[in-house]
Amino acid sequence: MTDLAVPAPSPAPTGTVPTLPDDPVVRLCAELIAAPSANPPGDEEPVAAVVQDRLERAGFAVRRHYARPGRPNVLATLERGEGPHLILQAHLDTKPAAPPGAEPVGWSSDPLVARIADGLLHGLGACDTKGGLAAMVVAAERLARRDDWSGRLEVQGVADEEDGSGLGAAFLLSEGLLTADAAIVSEPTGCLPSAAQLGNAWAEVTVTTTGAHAGTPSRGQDAVEVARRFMAEVDALLTRMPTDPAFPHHPRLNVGHLAAPGHPGTLSSSCVLRCDVRVLPWQRHDSVMEVYTRAASAVADACPGSALTVRPYQGGGCESHAVADDHPLVRAFDRASADRAGERCSFAGGSDARFFARAGTPAVVHGPGHLDQAHAPDEYVPVGHLVLAADQLEAVAAGFLQSVDRRRAGR
Ligand SMILES: [Zn+2]
Known part of the structure; x- marks a missing residue:
């Protein structure tokens, strides 16, 4: 809704305005x-x-x-x-x-x-x-x-x-x-x-694998290990992206949430990452989001039995x-x-x-x-x-x- 009638006078501000310089x-x-x-x-x-x-x-x-x-x-x-x-x-x-x-x-x-x-x-x-x-x-x-x-x-x-x-x-x-x-x-x-x-490109990546008993790791795939490879692949792709001296340290991958519910005695069969890469000025938001999907597809190919899905997190962030x-x-x-x-x-x-x-x-x-x-x-x-x-x-x-x-x- 917009432009409602101006409400009744607002309550008086609390707190006191002290003596201050006369500016x-x-x-x-x-x-x-x-x-x-x-x-x-x-x-x-x-x-x-x-x-x-x-x-x-x-x-x-x-x-x-x-x-x-x-x-x-x-x-x-x-x-x-x-x-x-x-x-x-x-x-x-x-x-x-x-x-x-x-x-x-x-x-x-x-x-x-x-x-x-x-x-x-x-x-x-x-x-x-x-x-x-x-x-x-x-x-x-x-x-x-x-x-x-x-x-x-x-x-x-x-x-x-x-x-x-x-x-x-x-x-x-x-x-x-x-x-x-x-x-x-x-x-x-x-x-x-x-x-x-800077803008930000936010994605939620879900890794699913077969999992396995930790004593027999060769019988399955570890979702956390696949997640590690995904992060390494994103890092590698980011090194080929443009940089901007006004924004040193970018682009870089930040994983603010990494969760693999499970027991220490089990290779995790699922892992969720919530990722951020800042989008530099003059750079397109979707070109950064593409990094996640390219990395996910490369890692899925390299790790048979694993699947990685990428979806925008909270709308995918925003443009620079x-x-x-x-x-x-x-x-x-x-x-x-x-x-x-x-x-x-x-x-x-x-x-x-x-x-x-x-x-x-x-x-x-x-x-x-x-x-x-x-x-x-x-x-x-x-x-x-x-x-x-x-x-x-x-x-x-x-x-x-x-x-x-x-x-x-x-x-
Ligand atoms: Zn502010």
Whole structure:
């Protein structure tokens, strides 16, 4: 369902906004942290209310789109005549600080109360991605006060990124709401643009054999041994695949699950592997999935009496995603930070940029903080990054909305 009537005012955010430096991004980040949105269980209403209020006051037309009650996606749009359409998107939800009913472990203060120490702002979601969301909202407010750009500026605060995005970006994709000339997706990249992200090729491989008594191994086939040969064959095939210096260590096989239920006295007659190979930018997802089937068929031929079946795991993962260096949005990032022009972050985490890729919308990932601070106790974002990110986003969005041909940006 979509665009339900805006629900009754959300409950007031819990937690207290403490005294903080008088910077609008820092103060908004603290306010967003105080509005809990842990997922699971998932409830983005309090933080959506903060974002909606700020952007409505700045003159944006705001609508909420729901895949499920309590899971809002806030879409705020400012139209300025002819010109390209740029989306700034950040997720509203955070990982929980603790399992339901448990006390947060490893936190030295209340995760919902922002605290600054040594130039770092601590709080749940500070880095992933309430800091980035605050920077986007403040940049959008500043752009609303400028009259030197034209086109359509849209800010999206989306639900459910931390649990698969089914109620957030994936839902917006199905509603046709991710189509634009370009998008910036907030995730912690150290304030550098990430124009390329890895995809993943996930497969579940089931090996079945005759098995045998461990004392008479020659009378059967060991499914675990066949699984070992399968892994070796995948490794060998991957050595012939292209590499990318921006993503060292890839491609590589990761087996995150390997199970052969049985007794030590028996050669296993079945074994299940769940496999991941990261898909490099500019590489096709199905060309990586093919590696699994080729390896399975080679090993089945070499091991008579065994059978290997390969099926996509959880939909098979996702495509990689890349935006060319000469795209107007990437060039706008380079112009906005001349001292670091050409520098890129190789963002290794997952992001909602993949849904923009499916919509045919070029998306760059960018935001304050570093990935190793995400999903960690005492999560923090450097205060300097918050200030810098808002300045960058304002300059990049203005640059993109000024520079792009009125016939719309090339895709
Ligand atoms: Zn995130």
